[in-house]
Amino acid sequence: xxxxxxxxxxxxxxxxxxxxxxxxxxxxxxxxxxxxxxxxxxxxxxxxxxxxxxxxxxxxxxxxxxxxxxxxxxxxxxxxxxxxxxxxxxxxxxxxxxxxxxxxxxxxxxxxxxxxxxxxxxxxxxxxxxxxxxxxxxxxxxxxxxxxxxxxxxxxxxxxxxxxxxxxxxxxxxxxxxxxxxxxxxxxxxxxxxxxxxxxxxxxxxxxxxxxxxxxxxxxxxxxxxxxxxxxxxxxxxxxxxxxxxxxxxxxxxxxxxxxxxxxxxxxxxxxxxxxxxxxxxxxxxxxxxxxxxxxxxxxxxxxxxxxxxxxxxxxxxxxxxxxxxxxxxxxxxxxxxxxxxxxxxxxxx
Numbered sequence: 001x002x003x004x005x006x007x008x009x010x011x012x013x014x015x016x017x018x019x020x021x022x023x024x025x026x027x028x029x030x031x032x033x034x035x036x037x038x039x040x041x042x043x044x045x046x047x048x049x050x051x052x053x054x055x056x057x058x059x060x061x062x063x064x065x066x067x068x069x070x071x072x073x074x075x076x077x078x079x080x081x082x083x084x085x086x087x088x089x090x091x092x093x094x095x096x097x098x099x100x101x102x103x104x105x106x107x108x109x110x111x112x113x114x115x116x117x118x119x120x121x122x123x124x125x126x127x128x129x130x131x132x133x134x135x136x137x138x139x140x141x142x143x144x145x146x147x148x149x150x151x152x153x154x155x156x157x158x159x160x161x162x163x164x165x166x167x168x169x170x171x172x173x174x175x176x177x178x179x180x181x182x183x184x185x186x187x188x189x190x191x192x193x194x195x196x197x198x199x200x201x202x203x204x205x206x207x208x209x210x211x212x213x214x215x216x217x218x219x220x221x222x223x224x225x226x227x228x229x230x231x232x233x234x235x236x237x238x239x240x241x242x243x244x245x246x247x248x249x250x251x252x253x254x255x256x257x258x259x260x261x262x263x264x265x266x267x268x269x270x271x272x273x274x275x276x277x278x279x280x281x282x283x284x285x286x287x288x289x290x291x292x293x294x295x296x297x298x299x300x301x302x303x304x305x306x307x308x309x310x311x312x313x314x315x316x317x318x319x320x321x322x323x324x325x326x327x328x329x330x331x332x333x334x335x336x337x338x339x340x341x342x343x344x345x346x347x348x349x350x
Contacts, residue, residue: 005040006111008166008173010097014090014115015173016155016162018122021082021089022062023155028093028163029055037163045099046163069148079127083120090119118173125180126151214238214260223258226269226278231262238262239326242313245270246298249305250279259299259310261326266299268310281308290327297323 016024031037033050048054068078094115098108133143162169199218214234216224232238244256245268255277257270265282286302297320299310315323 004170005166006042006098006101008168008170009040009043009162010094010111010115011118011173012158012162012166012169013093013097014118015122015176016158017090017093018086018119019126019151020062020065020155021086022058022065023152024159025049025058025089025093026055026062027156027159029058031160031163037160039163040166042101043097043163045096046093048096049093066148066152069151070145072144075130075144075148076127079123079130083123083127086123087116087120091116118177121177122180125177125183129180129183214240214262216240219258220271220276222271222276223269226276227258227260227267230267230269230278230280232260232267236262239322241315241319241323243268243299243310244313246309246311247306248279248281248308248310249303251277259312261323266301266310288327290324292320292324296320299327 013024013028028046029049029051032039032047033055039046049058065078069075091112094112095108098111103111129147130144133147158169158172161172214232214236216227216232216234219227219240227233227240232240238260240258240260242256243259244254245251247253248268251268251270252272255270255272257268257277260267260269264284265280266288267278267280269276269278271277281301281303283301285304289300291298291300296314297312299312301308312323
């Protein structure tokens with residue numbers, strides 16, 4: 001069997017196994033058993049996936065995953081459990097596939113490692129995408145269900161494609177891994193920020209039972225220092241809340257951090273890989289527009305270099321009311337609190 005064809009088939013199945021292992025086994029087995037595709041020469045070992053017992057177990061587990069993957073929070077727990085199961089499953093599928101190729105161990109072992117690596121990368125990208133969706137509030141409006149259905153479609157489509165057109169599948173795998181490599185770090189970054197936001201909100205809701213004000217005692221030290229350098233000091237008037245940037249000149253898109261609403265404007269600070277970033281916006285450059293949405297609040301304003309948009313992590317009710325008062329007060333009568341996209345469009349144009 002040609003090298004590219006072998007890589008296309010094995011890595012294609014490994015890629016889909018990272019998305020949904022049971023759908024991959026089920027679809028591959030059905031395609032072989034029903035004669036939808038012909039196994040490439042040398043990969044006759046994959047006929048083991050067409051055994052009725054294998055199909056029955058894969059079908060049952062797919063139904064369980066189909067249901068678990070559609071429930072917020074449960075899908076993250078399911079992904080965590082399958083961090084080892086999916087790559088191991090990809091290795092077993094690949095080992096089964098090459099068992100009839102008379103491949104030397106010197107080549108077989110690297111191929112098995114590559115298959116496991118591709119599956120693990122796909123799994124990390126899948127989990128990161130889910131975390132990014134949850135972090136931006138999309139799960140609340142069905143984003144997680146949509147992503148799950150898309151992953152199912154991809155697994156059921158790419159698995160037979162890997163058998164029929166392995167070279168094409170290899171291109172799809174490379175492109176897919178490149179796209180997931182962009183999304184995965186964002187998801188893990190949002191997960192870290194959500195944990196920090198949860199601790200911050202828990203501290204002020206349960207432990208201190210008060211609004212945060214400009215209290216920086218529960219913030220990372222580097223963020224506290226960045227706030228101090230920009231004039232945000234404890235004990236003064238203002239409000240600090242966890243948020244992430246949708247757009248802000250000088251700050252990476254979707255960077256999570258904390259926003260301090262202070263007299264005359266706001267200061268955003270966040271930790272990066274190598275340094276902590278901070279940026280100030282002034283209400284003199286553009287009045288603040290606070291949008292109340294189902295998933296939380298979004299603050300829009302302008303800077304000399306472009307538009308600034310901050311999305312707040314889910315807040316407690318008192319914090320939400322305090323944010324509305326702070327924006328209205330600090331906007332000096334020029335601020336707006338709107339309830340939907342139509343009101344937002346009018347507010348931005350005014």
